[in-house]
Amino acid sequence: MKYGYFDDEKREYVITDPATPLPWINYLGRNDMYGLISNTAGGYTFFKDAKLRRLTRFRYNNIPRDFGGRYYYIKDGETIWNPSFMPCKTKLDNYKCRHGMGYSIFEGTNNDLFASLTCFIPLNDNVEIHKLTIENRLPKTKSIQIYGTVEWCLYNAVDDSSNFQRNYNIGEVLIDKKNNAIFHTTEYRERRNHFAFFHVNKDIDGFDSDLDTFIGKMNSWSNPQAVMAGTSYSSIASGWSPISALRNDITLAPNEKITLIYLLGYVENDKEEKYLKDGSVNTTKAINLIKKYQDTQAVNKAFKDLSQKWKEDLSKFKVETKNDKFNRMINIWNQYQCMTTYNLSRSASYFESGIGRGMGFRDSCQDILGFVHIIPQKARQRIIDIASIQFEDGSTYHQYQPLNKKGNADIGSGFNDDPLWLVACASAYIKETGDISFLNEPVPFNNEIGSEVPLFDHLTRSIDYIIKNNGPHGLPLIGRADWNDCLNLNCFSLSPGESFQTASNYDSHKAESIFIAGMFVIYGREYAQLARLIGKNKEEQRVLKEVQKIERAVIKHGWDGNWYLRAYDAFKNKVGSKENKEGKIYIEPQCICTMAKIGEKYDMPKKAVASMEKYLLCDYGVQLLAPCYTKYHIELGEITSYPPGYKENGSVFCHTNPWAIIAETQVGNSEKAFEIYKKITPAFIEDISEIHRSEPYVYCQTIAGREAKNYGEGKNSWLTGTASWSFVAVSQYILGIQPQYDGLLIKPHLPKEMESVKIVRKFREVTYNINITNKNTGGIKMLVDGIESKNTFIKYNNIKKVVDVEIRM
Ligand code: BGC
Ligand code: NOJ
Numbered sequence: 001m002k003y004g005y006f007d008d009e010k011r012e013y014v015i016t017d018p019a020t021p022l023p024w025i026n027y028l029g030r031n032d033m034y035g036l037i038s039n040t041a042g043g044y045t046f047f048k049d050a051k052l053r054r055l056t057r058f059r060y061n062n063i064p065r066d067f068g069g070r071y072y073y074i075k076d077g078e079t080i081w082n083p084s085f086m087p088c089k090t091k092l093d094n095y096k097c098r099h100g101m102g103y104s105i106f107e108g109t110n111n112d113l114f115a116s117l118t119c120f121i122p123l124n125d126n127v128e129i130h131k132l133t134i135e136n137r138l139p140k141t142k143s144i145q146i147y148g149t150v151e152w153c154l155y156n157a158v159d160d161s162s163n164f165q166r167n168y169n170i171g172e173v174l175i176d177k178k179n180n181a182i183f184h185t186t187e188y189r190e191r192r193n194h195f196a197f198f199h200v201n202k203d204i205d206g207f208d209s210d211l212d213t214f215i216g217k218m219n220s221w222s223n224p225q226a227v228m229a230g231t232s233y234s235s236i237a238s239g240w241s242p243i244s245a246l247r248n249d250i251t252l253a254p255n256e257k258i259t260l261i262y263l264l265g266y267v268e269n270d271k272e273e274k275y276l277k278d279g280s281v282n283t284t285k286a287i288n289l290i291k292k293y294q295d296t297q298a299v300n301k302a303f304k305d306l307s308q309k310w311k312e313d314l315s316k317f318k319v320e321t322k323n324d325k326f327n328r329m330i331n332i333w334n335q336y337q338c339m340t341t342y343n344l345s346r347s348a349s350y351f352e353s354g355i356g357r358g359m360g361f362r363d364s365c366q367d368i369l370g371f372v373h374i375i376p377q378k379a380r381q382r383i384i385d386i387a388s389i390q391f392e393d394g395s396t397y398h399q400y401q402p403l404n405k406k407g408n409a410d411i412g413s414g415f416n417d418d419p420l421w422l423v424a425c426a427s428a429y430i431k432e433t434g435d436i437s438f439l440n441e442p443v444p445f446n447n448e449i450g451s452e453v454p455l456f457d458h459l460t461r462s463i464d465y466i467i468k469n470n471g472p473h474g475l476p477l478i479g480r481a482d483w484n485d486c487l488n489l490n491c492f493s494l495s496p497g498e499s500f501q502t503a504s505n506y507d508s509h510k511a512e513s514i515f516i517a518g519m520f521v522i523y524g525r526e527y528a529q530l531a532r533l534i535g536k537n538k539e540e541q542r543v544l545k546e547v548q549k550i551e552r553a554v555i556k557h558g559w560d561g562n563w564y565l566r567a568y569d570a571f572k573n574k575v576g577s578k579e580n581k582e583g584k585i586y587i588e589p590q591c592i593c594t595m596a597k598i599g600e601k602y603d604m605p606k607k608a609v610a611s612m613e614k615y616l617l618c619d620y621g622v623q624l625l626a627p628c629y630t631k632y633h634i635e636l637g638e639i640t641s642y643p644p645g646y647k648e649n650g651s652v653f654c655h656t657n658p659w660a661i662i663a664e665t666q667v668g669n670s671e672k673a674f675e676i677y678k679k680i681t682p683a684f685i686e687d688i689s690e691i692h693r694s695e696p697y698v699y700c701q702t703i704a705g706r707e708a709k710n711y712g713e714g715k716n717s718w719l720t721g722t723a724s725w726s727f728v729a730v731s732q733y734i735l736g737i738q739p740q741y742d743g744l745l746i747k748p749h750l751p752k753e754m755e756s757v758k759i760v761r762k763f764r765e766v767t768y769n770i771n772i773t774n775k776n777t778g779g780i781k782m783l784v785d786g787i788e789s790k791n792t793f794i795k796y797n798n799i800k801k802v803v804d805v806e807i808r809m
Contacts, residue, residue, distance in 0.1 A: 001688070001690040002689055002696075003021075003689055004016045004696075006324075006686075007098070008327070010100060011100055011101050013099050013333075013695075014099075015097040015099070016095065016096060018084075018085035018095050021690060022693050022717075023038035023066040025037060025039070025043060025099075025349070025695070025717075026100075027102070027340050027343075027344070028102060028103065028121045029128075030121075033126040033127070034050075034343070034344065035119070036348060036349065036350070038066045039097040039099070040069070040084045040086035041069045041071065041072075041082070041106055042067060042068060043068070044056045044057065044068060044153065044354075047126060047266045050347050051354055051355045051356075051401070052155070052156055052157075053155060053403060054156070054160065055153060055264070056153055056264070057241075060353060066350075067221070069087075070084075070117075070128075070148075070149075070264070071084075071086070071149045072146065073146070073149070073227045074110070074115060074145070075144060075145040075227055076110070076111055076144045079110065079111060080227050081108070081110045082108070083115035083116065083117045083132070084097070084106040085106075085108065086222075087221040087222040090110060091110075093110060095107070095108050096108075101306075101307065101310035101332075101336060102121070102306050102310060103119060103120035103306065104118075104119050105118045106119075113134060113138075114134070115134045115135075116133045117130060117131070117133075118131040119131075122302035122303075123302070123305055125265075125289060125292070125302075126265060126289075128265075129261065129262070129293060129299055129302065129303075130261070131260075132148070132259065132260045133257055133258070133259045133260075134146070134252070134258055136254060138254060139254045140254060141253050141254065142252050143249070143250070143251045144249075145247060145248070146247070146248045146250060147226070147227055147246065148198070148200055148245070148262045149214075149243060149244065150198050150243065150264055151241065151243045152196065154170065154171065155194075157354060161355070168240050168241075170239065171237050171240055171241065171242040172184075172185045172188070172189070172237070172242070173237045173242045173244070174281055174283075175207065175236060177207075179199060179287060180199055180200050180204045181197050181199035181286070181290065182198050182209050183283060184242055184244070185281060186242065193268055193271055193274055194266065194268040194269070195286075196264070196265065197244075197263070197283075198244035198246065198263070198264050199246075199262065199290050200262050201260060201261040201262075201263075202248055202260055204246050205248055205249045206231065206234065207234060207244070207246050207247060208243065209236055209243055209245070210235035210236065210237040210238075210240060210241070210242070210243070211242070213235035214226045214233070214235065216228075224245075226245065231247075232245065259296050261293060261294070261295075263290060265290075267283075267286045267289070269282050313339070313375065314335055314374075315760070316762045317331075317335065317731060317760070318760040319331060319735060319759050319760075321756070321758075322753075322754075322755075326683075328683055329681055329683050329730075330727075333682070333683070333697045334370075334699075334726055334727050335374065336698075337698045337699060337723035338367070338370035338724050338727055339371060339374060340719070340723070341363075341370075341719055341721070342368065342379075342382070344719060345357075345359040345360050346359075346363050346720075347402070347719070349717070349719045350718075351715065351718075352719055357408070358402050358408060359399060359401075361396050361399065361400075361422075362415065363721060364382060364425075365383075365386060365422055365424055366424070366425070366721045366724055366725065367723075367724050368382060368429065368724070369728050370723055370728055371724065372428050376435075379429050380433075380438065383425055383426055383438075383455075384441060384455070385400075387426075387443045387458045388444050388447050389446065390422070390462075392461065394462050394463075394464055395465055396418050396422075397409075397413055397446075398411045398412065398413060398415050399411050405447065406447055411501070411502060412502065414479040414504060415480050416466070416477055416480075416513065416516055417482040417513070417519060419463075419465045420462055422462050423462055423526055423527050424523055426455065426459060430741060431739040432764075434741070434742075436533060436534065438455060439455050442454060456530070456534065460527075460539070462527075463524060463527050466516065466520050470512075471512035471568065472512070472568070473556075473557040473568060474549065474552075475512035475514060475516075475517050475558065476517055477513070478511045478512060478567060480501050480504050482515045482516050484515070484586075484588060484624075484648055485501060485638070486500065486649075487567065487575070487636065487639050488501060488636070488637025488638055489511035489570055489575075489635065489637065490504045490505075491503050491504050492506040492635065493505070493634065506570055510568070510569075510570050511567065511569050511570045512567060513566075514554060514558040514564055514567060514593065515567075515588045515589050517593075517598075518554070518564075518592030518593040518595070519592055519596075520547065521547050521551055521593075522592070524544070524547040524550070525544070525547055528540045528541075528544045551599075554598045555598065555599045555602070555604070558589070558598075559599060560574070560577045560578055562578075562610075562611045563585050563589075563611040564576075564589035564598075564608050565577050565589065566588065566589055570635060571635070575636065576589065581627075582628065583625050584615070584625075584626065584627065585612070585616065585625060585626060587623065587653075587656045587659075588624075588656060589608075590612040591662065594609055594663035594666055594667065595659065595662055595666060609663050609664060609669070613672065617676070618705060618706045619679070619711075620652050620705075620712050621652035621679040621680040622660045623651065623705040623706065624648055624649075624650055624651060624653040624705075626706075627644075627650075627707070628644030628645055628650035628707045629642075629644065644705075644707035645705040645706060645707035645709070646704060647702055650705045650707055651702040651704055651708065652702065652703040652704075653701070653702050654700055654722035655725060657676055657677075657679075657680045657726075658726045658728065658729035661677055661733065662728075662733045664676065665733045665749035668749075670734075670751050671751050673729075673734060674734065674754075675751075677734065680699070681699070682695065682696045682699060683697065691712040692713065692714045694713075694717040699723055699726060700720065701715065702714070702715050703715075733747075736750075737761050737768075737770065742796055743794050743795040744763055744794045746770065746793075746807060747780075748807065748809065750772070750774045752774075754774055756771075756772065756774065757770075764796060764798065766800070766802070767801065768803050768805055769803070769805065771804075771805070772807040773809070776809070782794075782807050782808075783806040783808075784804070784806075785804050
């Protein structure tokens with residue numbers, strides 16, 4: 001069952017039924033200001049940091065689930081309704097939500113009134129624009145009232161939802177009737193030098209700024225007293241919950257339409273400029289923004305510029321095949337999701353509350369892999385920010401807050417895979433750009449001024465951290481966890497509520513990870529190659545020797561007969577082995593060790609992939625492990641806390657599936673690779689939206705596995721490493737366009753059904769138009785500008801800006 005359709009021409013997903021199984025959301029903004037917006041206009045807006053600088057309020061764990069948003073009310077006689085359906089739930093004659101690139105449009109018709117609400121954040125201003133157009137389609141005049149509303153959050157979202165003894169006293173607003181604006185000035189008198197505002201570009205006929213007055217006793221957002229009565233109470237919030245509700249009374253002649261522009265803005269003033277000479281709040285910057293977006297023309301232009309920017313960003317990699325689902329995922333939604341995960345890491349979605357973690361070290365490093373081709377310069381800066389939270393011994397903070405970029409001391413360090421991901425993203429950036437001098441960039445440790453060393457030295461510390469932290473089998477120590485945050489082999493937790501990750505209360509210094517071993521082989525080699533490129537041949541040799549050591553250790557101690565083991569626990573017992581009753585086989589080592597080609601001589605990768613298919617492949621992708629744990633194993637940690645089939649305990653943990661796809665291509669199974677791709681990729685499962693339940697345009701973190709009650713249900717959509725790894729799997733392995741330090745390597749692994757593929761790849765200064773004819777011959781031939789090549793590597797030069805590449809296979 002579907003709840004909408006893809007409009008590829010406009011790059012939109014169009015939702016036609018407001019009652020989607022879960023809120024289906026979109027993101028506004030791409031620089032400093034962001035908005036989460038659901039298909040019924042729910043969600044919230046923040047500046048840079050969803051925890052520390054939250055502008056509007058969202059109510060978590062609510063019924064209905066999606067509550068708090070940009071709510072526009074139309075009062076037409078006795079009927080009140082919203083173009084976005086919620087919160088009134090008045091039946092609409094027509095409803096559409098168009099989620100597009102950085103914008104969402106809501107269209108609703110009720111009783112011959114047509115309303116369209118376009119929400120977006122322009123490229124370079126901190127303002128969320130809501131353009132509301134209302135058209136009278138009746139042959140007679142209509143008098144209606146329009147209320148635009150937002151509810152303010154008191155900036156610190158954690159405090160806002162917990163510290164009521166203070167918060168119910170501090171709320172302040174400033175009413176500026178002349179400018180039809182309400183400013184949210186809570187705490188501006190003391191330590192804040194910022195405020196938010198809400199404005200409409202037409203003289204208002206009334207306002208409210210106190211929630212309780214506007215809503216009325218015992219009412220809710222679905223039937224606010226003021227709207228029901230068709231009036232406003234001019235309430236001025238003093239403590240409690242400040243809101244902005246702006247009312248306009250409008251008369252529309254037959255076929256007349258009106259457009260109102262609402263601005264939800266954010267402004268910062270320098271300390272010395274907080275107040276004007278007369279002691280009043282300095283609203284100059286806000287007024288300037290208001291002036292800038294006064295008329296529809298300016299707003300339409302900003303919208304066009306935004307669309308143009310997206311078009312440009314999505315032009316770096318384009319593919320054309322006969323498969324529309326594939327095309328739209330690669331050309332539009334997958335890359336769009338990569339940009340979103342890059343911007344927000346795992347901070348704010350409908351599953352990540354925005355009040356928990358900020359930016360994750362390993363998450364951000366991996367997000368770069370799918371983003372770096374879009375805006376390499378931004379990736380460069382991010383890599384510096386990430387590397388700056390590393391410690392001198394090579395370990396690193398696991399997370400940092402985006403507002404101040406400081407490492408998060410509550411979580412600390414000790415996730416032993418983290419350091420290696422830095423090598424992964426730094427090398428991906430250099431391959432994309434050729435900017436090898438990046439390795440000289442001075443970067444501090446733990447953000448301490450004066451501690452700067454060249455970026456390359458950070459990579460060295462990453463590598464050495466793994467080398468120095470080996471366990472009894474010569475395999476890397478796992479620490480608090482590796483990529484699998486829930487495999488906590490040094491945390492023996494019996495207290496409810498205790499964090500499995502940070503309560504490392506059984507520091508065995510014995511538990512080892514075969515996953516980190518596989519990573520070390522891949523990224524150790526990558527690092528060695530970088531060392532060679534900058535003339536450090538001894539360093540190259542030193543690390544290659546260490547790589548070999550780890551390879552040997554995996555072959556000797558990390559192989560279980562038909563698949564790679566997952567780990568050794570604190571007592572040196574095997575995890576992910578046929579000897580275990582539950583959790584006999586895990587997906588991660590099968591993929592990563594296959595990618596690392598560990599034990600190729602002994603056919604280990606082939607056998608591991610075959611076992612993965614046999615035990616882990618289900619209807620909706622490849623499960624993380626099998627059989628799922630049915631009991632809590634104190635020595636394994638959080639992974640066994642989940643009911644079977646959910647999250648790390650054997651769901652299809654989507655992030656790992658692109659690894660499975662890559663692994664399949666590495667052992668020559670192009671068909672299987674594509675089969676797995678189709679199982680997890682949202683556009684391919686749109687038809688079963690009633691089972692999958694999550695958005696059919698973006699990846700989820702997990703799809704409930706075979707052993708789960710809700711088999712096939714997707715959860716935790718949007719902010720997942722699945723986005724970037726899927727893009728890597730498709731662009732570099734299925735389509736096979738691999739950036740290298742000195743050019744592009746073309747090595748496709750196409751399924752039979754893809755007989756002809758056209759790719760446009762902008763790489764550095766050159767556009768490569770690549771045409772592939774796939775006759776499944778088993779061989780491969782390449783012609784560059786008509787001339788046959790010896791191999792399928794194209795050395796980079798920028799003499800010709802457009803290069804035609806012909807691949808026959
Ligand atoms: C989740 C993991 C997540 C971890 C850290 C766990 O509860 O299952 O997926 O990585 O928390 O936030
Ligand atoms: C989600 C976390 O953000 C990510 O860092 C981790 O690798 C996965 N969960 C798996 O546990």
